[in-house]
Amino acid sequence: MGTNLLDAMHTYRIEWQTGSGSFSFYVDGVLVPTPAVTTAVTGNMTVQISAYPAGGAALSVDWIKATPYAASGIFTSRVFDAGAARNWDLVNWNASVPANTSLLISVRKGNTPVPDGSWTNFIAVTNGASIGCSPSQYIQYKAALSSTASSVSPVLYDLSIDCGNYPADNTGPVISSISISPNSNGTAIISWNTDESSTSVVQYGTVHTNLNLNSSDPALVTAHTITLSGLVPGTTYFCQVQSADCSGNLSNGPLRSFAIPYPTSNCFEDITTADFTQGIVTGTSIAPAADGAISLVPALSEEFNGPALPAGWQSFPWTGGSSAISYGSVVVDGARCNAVPATTTYGPGSSMEFSAIFGAGSFQHIGFGGGTDATGTGGIYNGDDPWAMFSTGNSTSVLKARVSPASGTYYDMDIPGSYIGTSHVYRIYWKTNSIEFYIDGTLVHTQNTTISSPMRPAISDYNNGGAVVKVNWMEVSPYNLSGQFESRVFDAGMQKQWQTANWNASSPAGTQLQVYYRVASSPAGISSASWTLIPASGASLNVVAQCIQYKAALTSTDPAASPRLLDISFQCADVQWISISGNVWNDVNAMNDNMVNNSGLLQVPPNPGIPTGIRVYLVNTATGLIEKSALVSPATNMYQFSNVAPNKTYRIYLSFVVYSIGTPESSIIPLINQGWEHTGQKNANPPNLPTGSDALNDGRITVPAGIINLIKINFGIRVTGGDAVTG
16 A cells, blocks of 8 residues: 555545455545455454554554444434523534435524423424524534444534524414315315424314314424314314414414315216116117227127127138137137128228137138138138238237238238237228228237228138137227217215216227216206216216216217227215305495494494395306295394305395295395395305405305305395494
8 A cells, every 4th residue: 555654644444345255445535456355254353453563663543443333323412501592593514424324413402501391302403504493592412323234324523503692583484375185084184384494283173263173293394284184074174274483483374164075986887788778879889898888880790699690690611610609709610700691791991890819729810801601712711802800820829910902912910919818809990092900909000002892701710629719799880970878867866966977988080979967856857957068087077966867979080980988987975065154234334344244233323233034045156046045033133054055156145025946046136125225245254354345235245165164144234325333
């Protein structure tokens, strides 16, 4: 290493490598050249310091340490006395933190020489950041070191904390961005931000004047999250967030409310053929794909689920074989099974789709073929006439896309992947100047060629007694260009909150699938209900009803393609009814003070209260009809609508005229008895907000309703002309 390291203080390090038994030498953190070790050193050794011979130059060692390091450890500093209360500011330290190690610094403060219950808790701090807490005379820090590798350790070299005589902090944190996410599992996640590190507290309860429950976290943070649990579905809760900084300054957020939704489930679903057969098809059919799907009607559709070959199909043996129906599939062994009669042909623009299993046998074919029913010259797949097929060809392990536009011309393309022995959905699209081959919806080959002569569907396996070919179902276009499917009416037996509609579908280019729904309070009323388009799968219906029905509208501009509705489900939950309530005040000057309140109490001479017979009407703005009515109590000045459907927008009217449920909104006249007039309206929810006026005196107000109770939807009236408030 040379003599330049002598007579000077250095830091040396020796690493004894596990496994190889070799060594690495470092000086002041730098790896220096190390002689190769020809024999691995694996036995135990001891730490030694030696200077030989005696009387020579002395060897001075300041400190020494050897691994393994402990997995974790704590260093707690002395208590530092600033002599007087100080505001502590920036904390800075220098440290080495190798990979697989960590170093966490935390600080606590107090005003007694020995830490006691009056001191703060240890609070984690960031290097270079301000402690930002209340002033104190004493401070102490703690370093928590850990390592998951016994050969390395973090090292804290030094630490400093700034302090000064700063003004006392008397300002609470600013609360912003309050967010509440209620969940049907009985939890609610409440989050908010503050402009300084502070604690997290949520006071909550079911009565807005009695927030008797709380959940808190003492950690000082700026991004706060509290998760409430054990909440009851269908219940409205009120809450208020609170944060206190480390100076003890407390800030309160506004009173908020939320409701825990009921759990949802798939209440109505169509998945299988048995489900879809309960509906009505018009220009559509229940396709065999995926155990039942709705598609436009094709020219040919076979499911091969009867006791024998269906009408229009016949088996012709190649080598003494046969075609038979077995467990819902046609099984072809040593024969050709094709559509008959020979005039059952198709031309360019046709598409064939089928579900099949090719066996590990050569010369298995499924597709279009020209020719006669003969198994000799001129027959289908005999090489004399055109074909377009999926085929094993002369292989037993590779599937091919094969096209023969004319006798003596052949195009064979091996398809990458493993398809032999497993079920797949195959499609052959016979275009004017090309043939496209699809497997499970993916284009695997396009052969640019022209076949203009007619061909028909055929399934073939040349070798008898070996591997067979099976076809579960087959469809051949052209498809109808339009059609619809109308589902059965599902009766939930009670009012439900219908929520998300989800479906799986395929819509090839040039096709479209649209889904509509309608609801009613009884099966008898569903037929007269209007249809509403669902914009996309996953959309929320947000409607309350007992019965629901859907219809699927299918269209195509390409006769060779059809959209398919594979399955559909509608989620629902128990209805989370809400209430809407408020007051009708004798308010003599709401239009002047922008407040809808009981200012008539201050009227001189005393006000006469409110007249009897005032009615309040609830109109659903979506239907434009009166849904509920209520009388205002002259004793309490209050009214209330119960069992109101959530997630709707309503308009509330004040009137002396009697109207029946179902009356159109346009018929309502918000009249007041002779001698009285309106002075304004106000939606005052949440309840702690000022009851300001809407600056109108028309006796009505629009109220968007969610899933929480609405209160203090107030109206003001007064004796015509009114008297001035003098108190």
